[in-house]
Amino acid sequence: MKPPMTINLSADICGIKLVNPTILPAGFLGTTKEILKRVANSGAGAVTIKSISSVARDGHKNPTVLMYEAGMLNAVGYSNPGVKAAANEFSNIGEIGVPVIASIIGTEADDFLKVIDGFGDLLSKSKDSSSRFSAIEIPLSCPHTPGFGTLAGQSTPEATSEIVSAVRKKCGLPLFVKLSPNVPDISKLAMVAQDAGADAITAVNTMGPGMVINIDAREPVLDFKVGGVSGAALRPIAVRCVFDIYKAVEIPIIGVGGISSGRDAIEMMMAGASTVGIGTAIYDRGIDVFKGVTDEMSDWMTNNGVGSLNEIIGAAHK
Amino acid sequence: MSEQIEMVKICKVIEEAESVRTFIFSHKMDFAPGQFIMVWIPRIDEKPFTVSYHTQEEFGITVFRLGEFTKRLYSMNVGDQIGVRGPYGNGFNVSGKACAIGGGVGMAAIVTLATERDDIVIVQGAKTAVSLLYRERFPNMVMFTDDGTEGRRGFPTDYLSQLQEKHKFEKIYTCGPEIMMKKVLDFCLSRGVQCEASLERYMKCGVGVCGQCVCDGFRVCTDGPVFSADVLSKINDFGRYSLSKSGKKVNV
Numbered sequence: 113m114k115p116p117m118t119i120n121l122s123a124d125i126c127g128i129k130l131v132n133p134t135i136l137p138a139g140f141l142g143t144t145k146e147i148l149k150r151v152a153n154s155g156a157g158a159v160t161i162k163s164i165s166s167v168a169r170d171g172h173k174n175p176t177v178l179m180y181e182a183g184m185l186n187a188v189g190y191s192n193p194g195v196k197a198a199a200n201e202f203s204n205i206g207e208i209g210v211p212v213i214a215s216i217i218g219t220e221a222d223d224f225l226k227v228i229d230g231f232g233d234l235l236s237k238s239k240d241s242s243s244r245f246s247a248i249e250i251p252l253s254c255p256h257t258p259g260f261g262t263l264a265g266q267s268t269p270e271a272t273s274e275i276v277s278a279v280r281k282k283c284g285l286p287l288f289v290k291l292s293p294n295v296p297d298i299s300k301l302a303m304v305a306q307d308a309g310a311d312a313i314t315a316v317n318t319m320g321p322g323m324v325i326n327i328d329a330r331e332p333v334l335d336f337k338v339g340g341v342s343g344a345a346l347r348p349i350a351v352r353c354v355f356d357i358y359k360a361v362e363i364p365i366i367g368v369g370g371i372s373s374g375r376d377a378i379e380m381m382m383a384g385a386s387t388v389g390i391g392t393a394i395y396d397r398g399i400d401v402f403k404g405v406t407d408e409m410s411d412w413m414t415n416n417g418v419g420s421l422n423e424i425i426g427a428a429h430k
Numbered sequence: 431m432s433e434q435i436e437m438v439k440i441c442k443v444i445e446e447a448e449s450v451r452t453f454i455f456s457h458k459m460d461f462a463p464g465q466f467i468m469v470w471i472p473r474i475d476e477k478p479f480t481v482s483y484h485t486q487e488e489f490g491i492t493v494f495r496l497g498e499f500t501k502r503l504y505s506m507n508v509g510d511q512i513g514v515r516g517p518y519g520n521g522f523n524v525s526g527k528a529c530a531i532g533g534g535v536g537m538a539a540i541v542t543l544a545t546e547r548d549d550i551v552i553v554q555g556a557k558t559a560v561s562l563l564y565r566e567r568f569p570n571m572v573m574f575t576d577d578g579t580e581g582r583r584g585f586p587t588d589y590l591s592q593l594q595e596k597h598k599f600e601k602i603y604t605c606g607p608e609i610m611m612k613k614v615l616d617f618c619l620s621r622g623v624q625c626e627a628s629l630e631r632y633m634k635c636g637v638g639v640c641g642q643c644v645c646d647g648f649r650v651c652t653d654g655p656v657f658s659a660d661v662l663s664k665i666n667d668f669g670r671y672s673l674s675k676s677g678k679k680v681n682v
Contacts, residue, residue: 141639143642143644143673143677144641144646146647147644147647150647150648162677169676170676171675173475174470174476174477176634176640177637177640178433179433179637180434186640188634191634191675191677193678194676197679326435326472326513328437329470329472329511333513335473335475391639394639395637395639398638399638
């Protein structure tokens with residue numbers, strides 16, 4: 113009889129060590145330090161705060177989030193308390209217990225820099241890693257907020273290059289750039305981000321936007337009428353995007369989009385992701401989805417004689 | 431649990447008090463006291479409401495005319511329709527000799543609980559006689575008013591010891607202003623009485639993914655809205671902070 117296999121689920125993204133590859137992506141639950149602590153205690157390898165802008169935003173009116181049979185639509189509209197309040201909320205960031213990614217948003221390059229300034233030491237590379245964010249993420253890809261993301265033209269190669277370069281010069285922490293799946297050639301955009309100084313690509317943001325109409329009310333349900341689509345419907349598109357990006361760039365990829373099981377996570381890693389985001393699946397599986405997914409990954413790896421994640425990252429390319 | 435919004439028509443309107451009306455819908459809902467629904471008025475907004483009336487065939491919500499949304503809802507008539515999804519969240523855990531203390535909009539959760547358990551002693555606090563709710567449905571209710579125009583003068587929380595000595599409750603339920611619920615909790619903890627409180631927070635998704643309604647590490651929409659004393663005593667935000675629409679921490 114063979115001795116039981118040792119499965120190593122530890123992951124590495126830009127030198128940041130994760131006990132497992134699951135990450136809470138931006139926009140899910142990341143409003144306070146205490147709820148992020150809970151997500152970390154529920155098994156997430158890393159967590160991302162809800163995106164923060166230079167000033168407070170109320171976001172869109174409700175309904176802002178809508179579940180449907182193949183996933184979720186959201187048009188939250190980047191509600192956030194602004195960087196001053198966020199810097200205060202996350203001041204004792206080490207209590208969260210896992211690496212924390214700062215998602216920051218801006219209307220133009222200078223606006224991103226204001227947020228970095230506002231976070232002060234929390235984004236300073238010279239600080240001890242337990243008393244600051246581990247990385248910074250810039251989503252240039254939100255499909256439902258005027259002034260930001262795709263609605264502000266931030267997903268063009270020119271704007272991507274300009275914003276990534278500006279943030280790169282300002283902040284020494286690992287820089288993740290989150291891309292939209294709604295572009296003609298995502299690998300080209302990933303190359304632009306890499307050339308401008310990105311350390312990793314987060315792929316992908318929500319797709320669409322989509323619309324759901326309540327036929328009895330004869331009205332679109334979301335108050336903003338349209339919203340980004342996530343969940344199961346997004347998964348094959350996200351997997352294809354990650355597959356394309358993996359071929360095009362050297363930097364690592366955080367694969368996000370519709371992952372709800374260990375098999376889904378392994379699929380995304382075989383497409384080329386080093387780590388995976390899990391968001392919409394919290395609806396079906398609860399916050400414990402992180403532990404569930406890592407346990408399922410571990411089981412699959414055991415059954416298939418795979419000892420570490422390096423053996424599966426990009427495996428579908430061979 | 432229903433994710434899809436269903437459009438339902440108002441079949442009856444009840445005048446409850448000054449600027450307070452209950453709207454009844456002839457629509458079946460699988461509902462447990464303490465749960466909430468999301469109410470949608472197209473092009474206006476969507477907000478969480480506690481069900482205040484529930485039978486096999488109907489359910490109702492009680493509306494306090496306060497802001498833009500409730501003004502719109504308050505002025506609706508029989509035949510008008512609104513959207514509902516849910517019910518969401520947990521409910522009260524019903525057991526033992528119990529008391530239910532409510533105030534204002536929180537009375538809705540109290541009365542659906544008391545409808546299912548007719549041995550519960552209901553205690554209501556209100557500003558003045560004309561703001562007291564559900565008097566005809568529950569004639570034996572113990573009433574308090576701030577100005578003494580009906581029932582006893584003062585807050586129910588001022589008389590907790592007396593009530594407890596008289597009735598020897600095993601459990602106290604509460605829903606209403608958070609300051610009141612905090613006092614009820616503190617009393618129950620000091621006397622070793624079980625306690626459950628139903629919390630109110632600004633909500634967005636209602637289904638546990640967005641983080642808008644969190645209290646410490648708990649999501650009011652999904653882990654609550656009803657929390658037991660052992661959990662409440664660990665929630666630092668309870669009785670102190672809630673998140674505003676932008677996510678800023680503000681005093682409750």
